Amino acid sequence: MDLGVLLPSLIPSSQSVYVLVFYFVYLAVAGEILPGKVIRGVVLSDGSQLRYRCNGLFALTLLVAILGISAKLGLVSPLVVADRGLELLSATFILCVLVTLVLYITGRSSSDKGSSLKPHVSGNLVHDWWFGIQLNPQFLSIDLKFFFVRAGMMGWLLINLSILAKSVQDGSMSQSMILYQIFCALYILDYFVHEEYMTSTWDIIAERLGFMLVFGDLLWIPFTFSIQGWWLLHNKVELTVPAIVANCFVFLIGYMVFRGANKQKHIFKKNPKTPIWGKPPVVVGGKLLASGYWGIARHCNYLGDLMLALSFSLPCGISSPVPYFYPIYLLILLIWRERRDEERCAEKYKEIWAEYLRLVPYRILPYVY
Numbered sequence: 001m002d003l004g005v006l007l008p009s010l011i012p013s014s015q016s017v018y019v020l021v022f023y024f025v026y027l028a029v030a031g032e033i034l035p036g037k038v039i040r041g042v043v044l045s046d047g048s049q050l051r052y053r054c055n056g057l058f059a060l061t062l063l064v065a066i067l068g069i070s071a072k073l074g075l076v077s078p079l080v081v082a083d084r085g086l087e088l089l090s091a092t093f094i095l096c097v098l099v100t101l102v103l104y105i106t107g108r109s110s111s112d113k114g115s116s117l118k119p120h121v122s123g124n125l126v127h128d129w130w131f132g133i134q135l136n137p138q139f140l141s142i143d144l145k146f147f148f149v150r151a152g153m154m155g156w157l158l159i160n161l162s163i164l165a166k167s168v169q170d171g172s173m174s175q176s177m178i179l180y181q182i183f184c185a186l187y188i189l190d191y192f193v194h195e196e197y198m199t200s201t202w203d204i205i206a207e208r209l210g211f212m213l214v215f216g217d218l219l220w221i222p223f224t225f226s227i228q229g230w231w232l233l234h235n236k237v238e239l240t241v242p243a244i245v246a247n248c249f250v251f252l253i254g255y256m257v258f259r260g261a262n263k264q265k266h267i268f269k270k271n272p273k274t275p276i277w278g279k280p281p282v283v284v285g286g287k288l289l290a291s292g293y294w295g296i297a298r299h300c301n302y303l304g305d306l307m308l309a310l311s312f313s314l315p316c317g318i319s320s321p322v323p324y325f326y327p328i329y330l331l332i333l334l335i336w337r338e339r340r341d342e343e344r345c346a347e348k349y350k351e352i353w354a355e356y357l358r359l360v361p362y363r364i365l366p367y368v369y
Contacts, residue, residue, distance in 0.1 A: 012091035020091055027151055028142060030059040039196045042269060044115035046065045046229025050136060050143060052199050056150050057192035063154070064161070079169065081162035085189050085223075085230070092219045100129060100211040103144075106247065107133030110242050120208060132210025145209050148217035155222030163229040176237040176315040179244065180228050183251050183311055190259065197266045202341065228316050228323045237317040251311035265301070282359070285352030290359045297362045298342070302334040306364075331353035338363055 036055025043049055050245035070076040081088060107128075110119045116136035122128055128282060138142050162179050167173045189196075201297050207213055239247070268281060268289045275281070276292040284290050292302040309327035342363075346353045363369050 006143055010086050010090045010297025012087050012094065013084070015080070016087035016091045019080060019088065020083070020095065021337060023155070024151065026063060027059065027139075027147065027154070030062065031055065031142065031147065031150070034062070035057045035218075037196065039199050041199045044135075044205075046113075048115060050116065052143065052146055052196070054195040054199075055059055056195045057189070059150075060154050060157070060189075060192055064157075069318050078165035081159050082166040082233075085159070089219065089223050092223070092350065093215075096211065096218055098168070100132075103137055103209060103214075104129045107137065118137065128210070130211050132208030132213065135206075135208050137209055140303040145204060145207075145213065146198070148209075148214055149203070149221075150195075152217040152219075152221035153188055153191055155218075157185065158224050159222050159226045160184055160229050163226065163233055167233055170233070170329045172233060172236060174232065174236050175239050175244065176317070177229070177232045179239070179247060179315040180232060180312060183308075183315075184225075184229075186251075187255070187308060187312075190255070194259070194263070197262050199265050200269050201262075201321055224329070224347050225312075225326055227325050229311055229319070231316055232256065232322045235320070236318070237315065237319075239315065239317070243314075247311055247314045253307060254304050256304070257293065258301055261301035261304060264292045264294060265289065284356045284359060285349065288352060290356060290357045295360055296366050297364055298356075298360050299334070299338045299364050302338060306331060306334065334364070 028280040031053060034055040036053045036058060039052045039054055041052060067076060067078070071078045077083070077313055104125075107119050108121060110117055110133075116138075117134050119133045120128075120135075121133060125353065159229055164177070167177050177326045203213060238348065264276055268276070272283060272286075272289075276289075281289060281291040282295060289295075297303065306327060312329055313323045321328075349356070
């Protein structure tokens with residue numbers, strides 16, 4: 001790769017800054033004024049509950065419509081992201097650093113005693129900046145953690161749509177590109193259809209907001225999860241009919257496991273007595289669900305997520321490892337996260353956790369791991 005070309009393309013232009021400003025201002029305004037189901041979050045340690053307006057699908061649909069009409073009228077180029085991808089990446093990285101520095105400073109100076117804003121300071125600057133100090137910091141009443149993950153998921157789709165427009169213009173459209181675009185679009189749209197389920201995930205209820213989450217949401221999700229699209233833009237892959245059928249099968253099974261497991265967990269947290277697969281749930285110690293997908297493996301949702309990630313890469317064929325960066329990274333991340341989660345659960349639930357391990361011996365993949 002020619003560094004003489006690469007390095008200048010990483011320098012943010014005024015246009016890339018304008019794109020980011022428009023994007024985040026739109027999300028902030030749309031998130032506050034568009035109608036949507038208001039969900040109460042989980043009960044925090046101090047008994048409080050945050051409220052989340054789940055209007056992400058409405059906001060995304062409206063944004064795509066606005067951008068589509070603007071492109072039709074010649075007001076904006078649909079290729080602006082595809083043509084300025086590296087600029088936007090570096091601008092987003094700078095934004096992540098600035099945001100997390102502000103979060104660190106405001107967190108350190110906070111005297112709030114509530115669960116959401118109480119500062120957790122270890123004394124290690126790097127640790128506190130990386131993992132965060134406050135659980136649910138807000139800006140102008142906007143919950144930043146929920147806002148950032150929404151921005152990342154929408155950004156992923158917008159990057160893909162710009163890549164799609166670029167492939168149409170270049171005449172490089174292929175079955176592989178279409179398959180990749182369909183799978184990602186379905187996954188992202190499904191996320192926003194079930195956006196309320198995000199309110200009961202570990203990231204929302206337990207992780208503090210620091211560079212790790214901000215970088216992961218704003219940069220890692222949209223820019224690395226779309227690597228397959230960038231790769232297909234420059235590499236044409238012809239798939240056989242059996243390969244397409246197998247790819248669809250992997251996607252559908254992955255979706256069924258991923259969505260089914262997360263739905264069961266969300267419903268259980270709202271009402272622990274709700275039947276699962278037509279039967280009363282098996283609950284260990286009154287706290288840990290051991291029924292449905294959660295009776296098959298302790299982190300079965302991770303298995304579904306891995307299968308979905310693999311389905312996004314399979315349209316690229318097997319000629320290069322580059323398009324498989326996402327599923328390989330996700331495998332490493334989820335094993336690390338699963339180990340970390342189990343250590344926390346063992347410490348928190350003690351004897352209850354030991355009984356749960358006896359009932360559900362497998363971590364992610366039944367009979368294998």
